[in-house]
Amino acid sequence: MMGGVSTSAEPQPAGAPLTLYLVKRLELVVRALLDDALRPLGLTTLQYTALTVLEASGALSSAQLARRSFLRPQTMHEMVLALEKRGLIARTPKPDNKRVLLAGLTDAGRALLAECAPAVAEVEDALLADLSPGQRATFREGLQHGVTALGALSDHRRSQEA
Secondary structure (H helix, E strand, O other), rough: EEEOOOOOOOOOOOOOOOHHHHHHHHHHHHHHHHHHHHHHHHOOHHHHHHHHHHHOOOOOHHHHHHHHHHHHHHHHHHHHHHHOOOOEEEEEEEEOOOOOEEEEEEEEHHHHHHHHHHHHHHHHHHHHHOOOHHHHHHHHHHHHHHHHHHHHHHHHHHHOOO
16 A cells, blocks of 8 residues: 555655656646647637547537536536537437437537647647657557546446445
């Protein structure tokens, strides 16, 4: 048990920051850089994330979009209204349940994402610049493993609360 956290991994060297701390620092730097890069295009990082989720997944309810964008439902509801007002998304009733509105990208939303691509690629390229192709693959695999492992832990905890 290290620092109150049980682990089966190799112990970290004394004084080394927790991996979770490094991931959080990376998230904060990425968020700041993306906010700066996207601001001239009128988007926040959170709005950009929601639009890319819709681009990848197709139309989703606000609740689904909130889960996939890592936001609370109320926060997502407000964001959906703002994105809809700007014409970046449109909501239509779900065919089998007219009470559920599905948000989907509009042509304007797709065009704005295309405008964002170079700025986002610049941040991604800077992150990976000094890594070999093999190191890039390993880095991505490690991050994906963390997402999967902690997602499973979160799901497990939620199922126990229900």
